[in-house]
Amino acid sequence: MMTVLDTSCLPPAERTTAWAETTALALVTTRFRFPDPANFGAHIRAMALGPVQVSAISYAQLVCYRSPRLIRESDPELYQIAVITSGRQGIEQARHNTVVSPGEIVLYDSSRPFEASARGPGSCGSLVLQFPRRLMPLPDHVVAPLCGTALGAADGVGHVFRQTLASLAQAESDLTAPDRQRLGTTVVDLAAAVIARRADRTSVLPPESRLATLYQQITAFVTRHLHDTGLGPAAVAAAHSISTRYLHRVFQVHGTTVNGFIRRERIARCRRDLADPLLQATPVSAIGARWGYPRASDFTRAFRTATGMTPTEYRSLRNQADGGTLP
Known part of the structure; x- marks a missing residue:
């Protein structure tokens, strides 16, 4: 702004x-x-x-x-x-x-x-x-x-x-x-969607608007529940009273997948916390567990796949990069 x-x-x-x-x-x-x-x-x-x-x-x-x-x-x-x-x-x-x-x-x-x-x-x-x-x-x-x-x-x-x-x-x-x-x-x-809900006229929204709104509601739900190890397509679909098939369609329209979105958001938050100077005393495994990776081996594998390095390596390099030049 x-x-x-x-x-x-x-x-x-x-x-x-x-x-x-x-x-x-x-x-x-x-x-x-x-x-x-x-x-x-x-x-x-x-x-x-x-x-x-x-x-x-x-x-x-x-x-x-x-x-x-x-x-x-x-x-x-x-x-x-x-x-x-x-x-x-x-x-x-x-x-x-x-x-x-x-x-x-x-x-x-x-x-x-x-x-x-x-x-x-x-x-x-x-x-x-x-x-x-x-x-x-x-x-x-x-x-x-x-x-x-x-x-x-x-x-x-x-x-x-x-x-x-x-x-x-x-x-x-x-x-x-x-x-x-x-x-x-x-x-x-x-x-x-806010107006339509207030007017009790959600049905008059165009299909593309309903789909876009549902996607925003679902992604907001996902980001609030990244810590939940049970978060996955079935849980997300159930929380929004839709089928997993329709859920996958919603994400496909937006060029991504449910699991891909969850994984990307979790890794983004792990990277943020690993780079946070105030969290340097927090074990790497605890940061992974905070964002839905209770097993250290699963966290290391997912993080390496996404970033090309282990969480420990990432934290070390961020500490060395004065000014935080690493992604």
Whole structure:
């Protein structure tokens, strides 16, 4: 993500103006009221994923509103879905008046008037997904009734959506253009799944969106259970109430296999821990056991196959590589 605004670098008298100008460019044009302008502060980081944008935003108390006149003057026709990360925030749109707390998800539409507020004490924060309405795989009659409403807590597919946004907020800046395009499609599919679940209309999602969402849910499940020695296709399929045959199909569509994904994620975490200076006193075998390799011989064989060296050799070389130049 790139920092597009950090008011701590500005004189206090310029901060509210900078916020209004930056949000008009990075988000949508709105008007603001600031309860305490002299002490206002804000920070915005953003990442473009093709036509999709993910932003991490924090800000002091404020009230913003988007009027019919502003919409007539400029309407990019965007959906915005925010995961609240701190503070209590309010949204009023389409005759809905909602207050949301950390962990909740809220939907709003740039083509409909709204008023939103950030309520103190302390700063408020959110992760915001913004994308053109034309990319929404759900029909408007499903989405429109939910504008200005809370889509529930970030659990189930909502949890996957929240974790995906959080991961994107921490992503490296060297993503390729195709990577960004694919990630944009993925996160919009997840947003649609959250909305469809709230509307109890999951069946109206296009098959490709349902498949993409299921893949994200499954991979999130796998990464949470890498420590489980019983993790395998049968256990993963059972946890998602699908057949192992369909599970393999889901992974095949995404160019990988279930066992290959599990093995790759386990080895990645073992490599991370072996290179961690704070874990130098932890035996190699214990690191393997932590990530699903209870037998040292199995861990050594799997690690050597993936990296070309034993775990002990890898740790030793990482210790010698000042600055961590090894992969």
